[in-house]
Amino acid sequence: MPLSIDKTIDIHTRALSLQARRAELLGANLANADTPGYKARDIDFRAAMAAAEEGLAGGPLAVTRAGHLQPAGFSPDGEILYRQPVQPSLDGNTVETQVEMAQFAENSVRYLATLRFLSGKFNTYLTAFRGE
Amino acid sequence: MSLFNVFDTAGTGMYAQSVRLNTTSSNLANANSASSSIDQTYRARQPVFGQILKDPYASDGTAVGVRVLGVVESQTPLRREYNPGNPNADAEGYVYMPNVNVVEEMANMISASRSYQTNVEVMNTAKEMLMRTLSLGQ
Numbered sequence: 001m002p003l004s005i006d007k008t009i010d011i012h013t014r015a016l017s018l019q020a021r022r023a024e025l026l027g028a029n030l031a032n033a034d035t036p037g038y039k040a041r042d043i044d045f046r047a048a049m050a051a052a053e054e055g056l057a058g059g060p061l062a063v064t065r066a067g068h069l070q071p072a073g074f075s076p077d078g079e080i081l082y083r084q085p086v087q088p089s090l091d092g093n094t095v096e097t098q099v100e101m102a103q104f105a106e107n108s109v110r111y112l113a114t115l116r117f118l119s120g121k122f123n124t125y126l127t128a129f130r131g132e
Numbered sequence: 133m134s135l136f137n138v139f140d141t142a143g144t145g146m147y148a149q150s151v152r153l154n155t156t157s158s159n160l161a162n163a164n165s166a167s168s169s170i171d172q173t174y175r176a177r178q179p180v181f182g183q184i185l186k187d188p189y190a191s192d193g194t195a196v197g198v199r200v201l202g203v204v205e206s207q208t209p210l211r212r213e214y215n216p217g218n219p220n221a222d223a224e225g226y227v228y229m230p231n232v233n234v235v236e237e238m239a240n241m242i243s244a245s246r247s248y249q250t251n252v253e254v255m256n257t258a259k260e261m262l263m264r265t266l267s268l269g270q
Contacts, residue, residue, distance in 0.1 A: 016265075020134045023261065027138040027254045028183075028195045031145030033247055034152075035181040041194050080194055097250060108257045115264050122269050 005125060012118045014052045018045060019111040025080065026104040029095050036091035040083035040100065047079070135265070137196065138258035144184060144197030145251035151179050151200050152244040159232045160241075166213070166227040168220045174230040176206035176237075206231050 025041050032038040062068075085094040155177045162174040180202055183195040208231040216225030
């Protein structure tokens, strides 16, 4: 069986980019915790990851002319959804700082875990290459 | 690399919250600035926040930060107090007091400083994530 480094590493890099995107979204939610009318956004990580694994996302279609469009609902990082608030505030803001903070912390731990997996993979290959 | 955007986003959040702290301190400092006419009396000021959209033309675009749309003056009526000893008193002995609610301002101050701290926390976490990414493979 030929060794496919790309295949084993690819899933982790996809996870990393999704988690980085998610950190960006959650950071924006926290920055807008006091903005009237702001609706908290997030991505369904599980669905986005499943789509990436099955190759359903498949990457964006090639855009070679100005009129070319992406399929309806296409987003390179999975669909960006709206958070369902437990206690929305009167001014229409749906950011709940404690929820967002918990999600942000969880996301960053998962990011660090993915990094750990990736560096484990690198070490495995290094060991195999050296053949010691 | 999208993690760098987290710094910008948290930065806009910290800026907005510091404007809010600034107006709060201005309100508290002027809470007792009596004056002799309605026009010259200090009125409580509050910043109004709005989101910065990544793509302003998208129908449901995501935000990449927060900005201060403006600072509005409170429309609450001013208090008219009888205080003939005040050098600013008018002919009838009345002075006008600012419409600053000190208790409200204190609550506002705590809320602003907590939100500021949250943004600092976000920035620190993003920094940690980036530093670990940089040391990948070492």
